[in-house]
Amino acid sequence: MRDASFEFLQQLLAAPSPSGYEQPAQRVFRSYIEPFCQVATDVMGNVFGMIQGAGNNRPRIMVVGHSDEIGLQVRYLDDNGFIYFSAIGGVDPHITPGMRVHVHTAKGKLNGVIGKRPIHLIEPKERDTVIKLDAQYIDIGAANKKEALEWVRVGDPITFDSNLERLFGDRVSSRGLDDKAGSFVVAEVLRRVSELPDQLPIDLYGVSSVQEEVGLRGGTTSSYSVNPDVGICVEVDFATDQPDVDKKHNGEVGLGKGPILPRGANINPVLFDLLSDTATGNGIVVQYTGIARATGTDANVMQISRGGVATALVKIPLRYMHTPVETLSLADLDGAVELIVASLAKMGHKEAFIPM
Incomplete structure (x- = not known):
């Protein structure tokens, strides 16, 4: 991870942002993305970064992570x-x-x-x-x-009272990684897309949403406002490589083994295949889990917004969720950014996501 990105992650995690009180973290997010995209904030406090693409009939792609913490x-x-x-x-x-x-x-x-x-x-x-x-x-x-x-x-x-601390290797621990890790990935995707030599055939909306922990509220309103054709929610998921977690509950998921691609009712099958194939084609290591019902994430409300959205989840393995010592691998954050950026270039036709 580059030094400037790590500094941004530190600032984002240090900013207090319990649900309904996200403004300090959202100010950090907004300040970081302002140099490379159009920025807006709505009445809920959701922050939107927008990068316009090239071509006709461009699909709207929304990438969202929530900034609020417990x-x-x-x-x-x-x-x-x-x-x-x-x-x-x-x-x-x-x-x-x-x-x-x-x-x-x-x-x-x-x-x-x-x-x-x-x-x-x-x-x-x-x-x-x-x-x-x-x-x-x-x-x-x-x-x-x-x-x-x-x-x-x-x-x-x-x-x-818990801020970002380095552990061995690329492991870090902090409060609020659920889900400022997601907001971080969204910001980095916007930055990376802005640096591409050519415009993508999409309109990209990167959203740092609010009030997810108390009912997916910001994800609901931001999805309605953006009205995306395709939505990718960046979240954290339970790592099962700690001693007291049963792999039979959430599958085999470990830190440093890449972002997670879930499958199930909340996930558009065409979009899932696109992300999975992109990972394979670009040598990006990923992990897979199954979620047989609606997920407790912004992907849930995004999928059923308006007439429906082709939705997927990219998740970051996390130990000790909802504690002040949440722990993850920085490599998994970088892998999520790489996967999403590489996949965006392949999303030029919104009709392609209708399952047949």
């Missing part, structure tokens, strides 16, 4: 200044006690910790019980409610 939201402050919170997206209550967090307020970022009774004060029979999220609380160090309210308001978003 997080927390201030719900109540007690008399002692402790903050009670609710989840934004799928937050696991097993992992939150003892975590460092950031509360994002109108006056700036506050450090906090999610408190927990010492083990010495917990009855043995209670030690294996999961503490529900609505019983957990955040300590920002305030002396009382009045002092806390000088900074904090109900509804302020909260993120986990």
Whole structure:
């Protein structure tokens, strides 16, 4: 991965973006793509990058990844200044006690910790019980409610204190890789297409969508606005090469073994074959999984937008999804970019995607 792209990934991941509060990350995305495409933002907060192609009867191709991450939201402050919170997206209550967090307020970022009774004060029979999220609380160090309210308001978003860290080789770990990894790939596809010597026979729309974690909301509205003929959703998927995941549930998927191409009802079979054949023809290593139903991704709503869209998924293998230590391989990100860019040149006829 080139240095400028890695720096962009770092900035994107560092920007807080719980669902409904994506603006900081979307500003980073917009600033990165502005030099090489037309850019627009809609009332939902979705950011669109558009590159016009050459020729007549050009199909509209939409490539989308969502910028929102899971997080927390201030719900109540007690008399002692402790903050009670609710989840934004799928937050696991097993992992939150003892975590460092950031509360994002109108006056700036506050450090906090999610408190927990010492083990010495917990009855043995209670030690294996999961503490529900609505019983957990955040300590920002305030002396009382009045002092806390000088900074904090109900509804302020909260993120986990975890940014991008390098592991061995090309592995990296961070919160928010689900799915800023997808937004990153979208931005890199736009950059790479803008650098091609010739215009493609398509109109390309790269979208960083919002509110996916709370109901595919930005994907729904952006698909309606773009009205694409072909849609590719870039997402993450469960890696099964960690010790506690059963391969029988999600197939054999490993980090560093290439992006994933799922098959199933959500995937247009012609588009799947185009992506798979392109990978084979260009020496791009990919992995395959089966999804027998609608997927919980923006590809789901894209496929059934308006009169229907030829839709596919390109997924990045990810360990520890919905934790602050999500982990992936940078090579898989680069492979996803290579695959999508190589495939776009073959999408010049929208009628070709009607399954026969």
